[in-house]
Amino acid sequence: AGWLADETPRLDSSVKGSAFEPTSPRATEPVVGPERTVDGFAKAFLDELNFEAGVALKRSTTTDQYLALARTIRGYLMADWLRTAERRRQNPTKMVGYLSAEYLLGRQMGNSLLATDLGDIAEQAMTSLGLDFNLLRAQEIEPGLGNGGLGRLAACFIDSLASMDVPSIGYGIRYEYGIFRQTFEEGRQVEVPDAWLSLGAPWEFPHPDRAVQVNFGGTTEQYIDGDGRTRPRWLPAWNVQGIPYHYMVPGYQNGVVNTLRLWSARATQEFDLEIFNSGDYAEAVRAQTFAENISKVLYPEDSTPQGRELRLQQQYFFVACSLKDFIDRTLEEDFDLTRLDERIIFQLNDTHPVIAIPEMMRLLMDEHDMEWAAAWEVTSKCFAYTCHTLLPEALEVWPVELMTRLLPRHMEIIYRINEEFLDTVREAFPGDELRVRRMSVIQEHPERAVRMANLATVAGVKVNGVAALHSELLRDKLLPDFAALWPNKFTNVTNGVTPRRFIRLANQQLSTLITDTIGPGWETDLERLRELEPYADDAAFTESFRQVKQANKDRLRSILSQRDGIELPEHAMLDVMVKRLHEYKRQTLKLLHIVSMYDDITSGRVRREDVVPRTFVFGAKAAPGYFMAKEIIFLINSVAKTIAQDPRVTDLMAVAFPANYNVTLANKLIPAADLSEQISLAGKEASGTGNMKFALNGALTIGTDDGANVEIRELVGDENFFLFGMLEPEVAALADRGYTPSSFYESNPALKRAIDLLASGHFTGGDRSLAAPVVDDLLYKDRFMALADFQSYLDAQARVDAAYRDVDGWTRSAVLNVARSGFFSSDRSMRDYLDRIWMPKS
Numbered sequence: 001a002g003w004l005a006d007e008t009p010r011l012d013s014s015v016k017g018s019a020f021e022p023t024s025p026r027a028t029e030p031v032v033g034p035e036r037t038v039d040g041f042a043k044a045f046l047d048e049l050n051f052e053a054g055v056a057l058k059r060s061t062t063t064d065q066y067l068a069l070a071r072t073i074r075g076y077l078m079a080d081w082l083r084t085a086e087r088r089r090q091n092p093t094k095m096v097g098y099l100s101a102e103y104l105l106g107r108q109m110g111n112s113l114l115a116t117d118l119g120d121i122a123e124q125a126m127t128s129l130g131l132d133f134n135l136l137r138a139q140e141i142e143p144g145l146g147n148g149g150l151g152r153l154a155a156c157f158i159d160s161l162a163s164m165d166v167p168s169i170g171y172g173i174r175y176e177y178g179i180f181r182q183t184f185e186e187g188r189q190v191e192v193p194d195a196w197l198s199l200g201a202p203w204e205f206p207h208p209d210r211a212v213q214v215n216f217g218g219t220t221e222q223y224i225d226g227d228g229r230t231r232p233r234w235l236p237a238w239n240v241q242g243i244p245y246h247y248m249v250p251g252y253q254n255g256v257v258n259t260l261r262l263w264s265a266r267a268t269q270e271f272d273l274e275i276f277n278s279g280d281y282a283e284a285v286r287a288q289t290f291a292e293n294i295s296k297v298l299y300p301e302d303s304t305p306q307g308r309e310l311r312l313q314q315q316y317f318f319v320a321c322s323l324k325d326f327i328d329r330t331l332e333e334d335f336d337l338t339r340l341d342e343r344i345i346f347q348l349n350d351t352h353p354v355i356a357i358p359e360m361m362r363l364l365m366d367e368h369d370m371e372w373a374a375a376w377e378v379t380s381k382c383f384a385y386t387c388h389t390l391l392p393e394a395l396e397v398w399p400v401e402l403m404t405r406l407l408p409r410h411m412e413i414i415y416r417i418n419e420e421f422l423d424t425v426r427e428a429f430p431g432d433e434l435r436v437r438r439m440s441v442i443q444e445h446p447e448r449a450v451r452m453a454n455l456a457t458v459a460g461v462k463v464n465g466v467a468a469l470h471s472e473l474l475r476d477k478l479l480p481d482f483a484a485l486w487p488n489k490f491t492n493v494t495n496g497v498t499p500r501r502f503i504r505l506a507n508q509q510l511s512t513l514i515t516d517t518i519g520p521g522w523e524t525d526l527e528r529l530r531e532l533e534p535y536a537d538d539a540a541f542t543e544s545f546r547q548v549k550q551a552n553k554d555r556l557r558s559i560l561s562q563r564d565g566i567e568l569p570e571h572a573m574l575d576v577m578v579k580r581l582h583e584y585k586r587q588t589l590k591l592l593h594i595v596s597m598y599d600d601i602t603s604g605r606v607r608r609e610d611v612v613p614r615t616f617v618f619g620a621k622a623a624p625g626y627f628m629a630k631e632i633i634f635l636i637n638s639v640a641k642t643i644a645q646d647p648r649v650t651d652l653m654a655v656a657f658p659a660n661y662n663v664t665l666a667n668k669l670i671p672a673a674d675l676s677e678q679i680s681l682a683g684k685e686a687s688g689t690g691n692m693k694f695a696l697n698g699a700l701t702i703g704t705d706d707g708a709n710v711e712i713r714e715l716v717g718d719e720n721f722f723l724f725g726m727l728e729p730e731v732a733a734l735a736d737r738g739y740t741p742s743s744f745y746e747s748n749p750a751l752k753r754a755i756d757l758l759a760s761g762h763f764t765g766g767d768r769s770l771a772a773p774v775v776d777d778l779l780y781k782d783r784f785m786a787l788a789d790f791q792s793y794l795d796a797q798a799r800v801d802a803a804y805r806d807v808d809g810w811t812r813s814a815v816l817n818v819a820r821s822g823f824f825s826s827d828r829s830m831r832d833y834l835d836r837i838w839m840p841k842s
């Protein structure tokens with residue numbers, strides 16, 4: 001048996017002996033972590049604190065203690081990590097390479113404790129040392145290396161891949177600054193840099209020894225190679241180094257620890273040499289900064305790429321590092337690259353990493369001597385593409401001018417891919433030049449640019465959308481020409497979320513209730529939640545279920561009080577809308593409902609005793625350059641403040657907008673929610689994943705027939721879901737007829753009252769101009785048809801009120817939401833990717 005071979009016993013409490021025994025020769029000795037006892041943990045912790053950090057316990061700060069605790073926990077994962085890597089090396093099989101510009105990981109400590117099942121031991125060890133475990137846990141700044149749904153999906157997927165022991169590796173960028181921290185000043189969003197590394201980075205392992213060089217710019221030329229063949233080559237103008245940082249991705253209590261490899265940019269020797277030679281010290285340091293800018297900051301635009309040069313540099317940077325890393329380090333030295341597809345499938349998380357396709361061609365041809373046809377043969381088997389949107393403004397295009405300047409060789413390759421592809425199109429559809437133009441990888445207007453989605457579709461083995469409806473629209477409306485050419489290329493994989501983080505960690509009490517009721521094991525077999533169905537009518541169970549919800553609400557109230565100084569009423573329906581601020585998601589529709597309810601109460605139109613008290617919670621970041629989104633945030637905050645100061649309504653409604661919604665806050669908010677708001681215009685939200693988290697935590701959804709809402713409703717049942725709004729075909733028909741929002745305003749008195757009240761300045765200190773940007777847009781543009789869906793939304797909210805008054809009926813529905821949402825585990829998503837894309841049987 002080799003080092004750390006499979007038969008090495010797993011570490012568990014039965015492993016005897018000190019962790020700190022000198023190791024015998026590494027060829028035979030397993031890596032042994034610290035002992036799984038309270039004393040063993042405390043000793044390991046003190047060793048970290050004293051000998052690694054060089055701090056005495058009684059002199060140590062909370063930060064010192066947090067860092068030592070983190071390093072102690074990761075010490076317990078180390079043996080499994082090394083063993084997993086070695087097992088994979090011994091038995092090379094096809095791997096999944098997940099390429100994503102974003103990973104919105106959330107805090108690492110809780111997840112690592114759950115994966116190792118060390119929570120109790122760690123807590124007792126800290127207590128035995130006189131330390132406050134929860135205070136230490138609260139120190140962690142979550143790695144916010146993503147914007148929203150797309151980045152969080154990547155984090156859920158790598159969690160599932162590890163929990164299912166799928167050979168896989170995640171590749172991405174180690175941004176020095178993640179998504180900005182949101183603060184409010186006078187109700188307006190102000191962004192603060194997210195210096196998440198400033199406390200130290202106990203979860204990462206830098207490997208400067210494994211740096212990779214990445215080239216940029218310059219020109220290409222033809223040259224005669226040793227065999228007398230004319231070949232192209234790239235003469236780059238500058239380069240940077242990529243330093244890999246490894247993160248552990250532990251599976252759920254299964255002894256597997258996968259790797260997430262994030263790249264950080266650093267100036268190369270050449271930069272340093274220039275420093276030396278030029279004698280211009282300041283200029284040389286500037287050059288260094290230039291190189292390091294590449295991984296400096298996450299672009300905060302969600303679904304609206306700005307087409308910035310630095311962004312393309314980031315994309316190429318991490319993809320070039322990753323492919324080189326895989327080919328040079330992961331494959332055996334003599335591996336035959338014409339069989340590369342037997343070792344890897346790269347999943348492209350949207351178009352951000354699509355430059356990997358020409359990069360793979362370049363590597364195979366220019367660096368590994370392959371001919372075009374052979375290189376294409378294998379490249380076109382190594383990538384699959386996931387699309388996460390339908391919004392035209394979200395589709396990435398890169399100007400040819402920029403692409404040529406930054407990546408001249410790649411531009412040549414893209415042209416050639418396109419030529420051969422368009423030949424195929426012309427063959428299949430002779431004489432159809434309009435079709436050729438629509439399908440071309442190069443768009444001509446408004447400027448010549450590379451359509452990254454087309455490139456991904458041409459090269460990908462499969463193209464998938466992220467929910468059933470989305471995949472259908474993707475195939476039939478966004479890429480119909482491609483579907484006509486390659487009908488079998490298109491498939492669906494409905495998104496999912498990890499039950500480890502979003503049920504076990506976020507909702508411990510519900511988890512305990514579930515385990516007490518159906519036994520353990522549901523965390524990795526989430527369809528087992530079905531076994532809860534019979535308990536929807538069980539008095540004892542539903543009573544406990546209600547108590548759990550109330551406890552989660554109480555916890556949230558105390559968190560919001562401490563975190564934001566927000567005081568919420570104890571007993572009110574908790575109505576939550578948390579997601580990025582985007583017009584298509586329609587936070588304004590929610591706001592119109594709130595204003596309408598306020599107006600009903602203050603005008604006496606409804607009797608106070610008929611009102612179901614509600615607390616509305618928003619969480620949303622706006623892209624810093626997205627004007628309308630920021631105006632909407634301001635207006636929500638204005639309404640919240642006015643309502644809080646109006647004694648006519650404070651006992652019946654409250655609006656809370658805690659700043660800086662992130663994964664950490666999501667974990668506190670979602671378990672407390674009664675009502676989940678999923679109200680995008682039908683056809684615009686590709687999937688949504690928050691919607692799944694709420695259902696799994698026993699919130700009922702009010703939602704449109706959009707994204708994964710469709711599947712949630714099918715599964716939980718119509719009677720346990722509040723559907724409203726136009727269906728996608730109705731939306732399309734209305735858009736074709738021509739949509740005039742003002743006609744809805746004119747003909748609907750309730751809508752008119754709500755809009756007039758917003759416009760009046762009532763919520764903005766009497767200043768009408770402050771509400772005007774949002775109100776005028778709604779009245780005269782309303783691209784996402786909020787006014788058209790308003791009445792239907794109001795009617796659905798009335799049904800929500802009625803249902804909520806029936807405590808037993810509501811609880812029953814909530815239980816059924818949990819019981820019937822097991823499908824939305826990201827483990828199931830991974831199974832679908834394996835079956836339909838990565839390892840298809842046929």
Ligand code: GPW
Nearest residue numbers: 149150303388389394466686687688689
């Ligand atoms: F525009 N999504 C996101 F498609 O969070 F690229 N950021 C993005 O930039 C894009 C999509 C992009 C989201 C979708 O809006 C959401 O519906 C989906 O659930 C999520 O990606 C994961 O698939």
